[in-house]
Amino acid sequence: MRTLNFRRATRSSALGTVALIAALSLTACQGDDPEPFDDHASASAGSSSRTPAESSGASGDKGTAAPATDQGKDSAGSSTGSGSGSGGGTSTAKPKDSSGAGGDSGNSGDAATETCTGANTKLSITEVQRPANHMLLTMTNTGSKACNAYYYPYLQFGEAQSVPKTFDESKPQAVATINPGESAYTAVMTSSADGSGSNGYSTKDLKVSFQNRDGNSDGTGSSVSVPLSKSTYVDSSLTVTYWQMSMDEALQY
CATH class of the missing domain: 2.60.40 (Immunoglobulin-like)
Known part of the structure; x- marks a missing residue:
């Protein structure tokens, strides 16, 4: 019985030693090479930040900006057209009306004198x-x-x-x-x-x-x-x- 217990104790001790060595080895491996983990994490973070939805949204923003600019041009063009129309109205006011009135007065004066x-x-x-x-x-x-x-x-x-x-x-x-x-x-x-x-x-x-x-x-x-x-x-x-x-x-x- 003593022999059996000694063997079990010896086996448990050996297993514990093996487990300890394995743990130490894993810890040593992790401490010696941290950069690949950090790079991978950074790459993953960068990749995750560029989601398809956001990329699509950015493209959508650009696409929306162009029509907005075009619309602004159209509005400006419309304003210019309105101004031109207003200017056209001014130009159609006949200056000869005032000068013509004077001319008519002069003509009537010539006819009378x-x-x-x-x-x-x-x-x-x-x-x-x-x-x-x-x-x-x-x-x-x-x-x-x-x-x-x-x-x-x-x-x-x-x-x-x-x-x-x-x-x-x-x-x-x-x-x-x-x-x-x-x-x-x-x-x-x-x-x-x-x-x-x-x-x-x-x-x-x-x-x-x-x-x-x-x-x-x-x-x-x-x-x-x-x-x-x-x-x-x-x-x-x-x-x-x-x-x-x-x-x-x-x-x-």
Whole structure:
């Protein structure tokens, strides 16, 4: 019996020793080579993070982004089209409406009036006491239509080779329009009151020419001779006003 128990104890001890050696061997193996496990774990983790669902979702996001961009372009295009339409509406507003209105007004004015010339007016000139060295030229409409007295008259005293200067400040805001039987006026300063003028001479001859809308005498007929009651002295100070609708306005200068 003792022999049997000794054998069993010996066998148990041997088995325990073998188990201990195996455990130690396994522990040694695990401690000596940890990297393959870590690499495998990392690879597994990386692989598991890229799931088909997520990959599909990423592709879906990209696919969705493109239509969204296209839609934005379409919206921008639509806005541009709207703006163009609005601009087109602005361009279709006829500017000729405003200018045409002016043109119509001008045309109707032309139809109702004509240029004042020697053919439809009568001229006379008289001396005045004030201002000094002034005369008043009067133009009366003898026609059947109203006429426009444009700018100022061209005066030629005697053999003068140039037209007189003008009082620029006498320019009216509108053309003087003379109805039949009515008159317009021009003041004429024949010489300087202080004697500062030069090249003075005396004459009994005066010729008057008219201006048209373009500011020249073409188409207004020949100059008109205006009789002077006596010899008149003129010098380099000779100046005229624009046509005015009243004597007082003309004689202010």
